[in-house]
Amino acid sequence: MQIYLDTANLSEIIKYSEYGFIDGVTTNPALAAKEGVSPNKIVEHLQQITNSVSGLVSIEVYATTYNEMIAEGKKYSTIAPNIVIKLPTTEDGLRACKTLTDNNIKTNMTLVFSPTQALMAAKMGATLVSPFVGRVEDAQFDGLSLIAEIREIFDNFQFKTKILSASFRSIKQISIVAQLGSDIATISPTLLSKLYKHPFTDKGLEDFLKTASQVS
Ligand code: E4P
Numbered sequence: 001m002q003i004y005l006d007t008a009n010l011s012e013i014i015k016y017s018e019y020g021f022i023d024g025v026t027t028n029p030a031l032a033a034k035e036g037v038s039p040n041k042i043v044e045h046l047q048q049i050t051n052s053v054s055g056l057v058s059i060e061v062y063a064t065t066y067n068e069m070i071a072e073g074k075k076y077s078t079i080a081p082n083i084v085i086k087l088p089t090t091e092d093g094l095r096a097c098k099t100l101t102d103n104n105i106k107t108n109m110t111l112v113f114s115p116t117q118a119l120m121a122a123k124m125g126a127t128l129v130s131p132f133v134g135r136v137e138d139a140q141f142d143g144l145s146l147i148a149e150i151r152e153i154f155d156n157f158q159f160k161t162k163i164l165s166a167s168f169r170s171i172k173q174i175s176i177v178a179q180l181g182s183d184i185a186t187i188s189p190t191l192l193s194k195l196y197k198h199p200f201t202d203k204g205l206e207d208f209l210k211t212a213s214q215v216s
Helices: 008-020 029-034 037-053 066-077 092-100 115-123 132-136 143-156 172-180 189-196 199-213
Strands: 002-006 024-026 054-058 084-089 107-112 128-131 163-165 182-185
Touching: 002 008, 002 092, 002 189, 008 037, 008 189, 024 182, 029 037, 029 182, 037 054, 037 066, 054 107, 066 084, 066 092, 084 092, 084 163, 092 115, 092 143, 107 115, 115 143, 128 132, 128 143, 132 143, 132 172, 143 163, 182 189
Parallel strands: 002 024, 002 182, 024 054, 054 084, 084 107, 107 128, 128 163, 163 182
Antiparallel strands: none
16 A cells, blocks of 8 residues: 655655655645645645655645636646646536546545545546545544445446545554555654554563673
């Protein structure tokens, strides 16, 4: 399973990209705002991100209507060859996905909460679909079954669209989507570090070195 970093924080992106830990990046308007990036500065900011990462980088449109989404998507598509246009999974968003796909522009259909939304996104030729595991679980529904159902549908019909599971609340959710065959998981910097840090590893290492130091 590929791992993307779910942030617009440039220093975290550069750090994890240099470590070789990440395969791509996802951003959204809220994540950009968290870094103080306004809509009129987004192109410049994404240029810096795409220069730091070789994998796919998603930028989400601010527009909510078809014509505006197409104009914004076409503008962003010139940022870099690894840019992906993220669109909300609405009626206008799905139409925009089809048009941008027909223009050879990569798309990521976001805010997916049902298997049929993922099916429609795949039929429109989306490069990626982003089901929001955590938000489904926050609402006391089964966000992990959503991934299993989308996986089965995509396999049944050999859709090329990749499942990019998103909106995680725990590392357990991440290991389960890996077992279920999600192609990619996009993860916050905080959760990413928890994927590999373990107190028993630190304690075990401390014990080994302590024992070793007792031999002269
Ligand atoms: C996905 O691309 C989104 O940016 C993100 O995972 C949403 O997560 P949230 O539910 O924590 O906002």
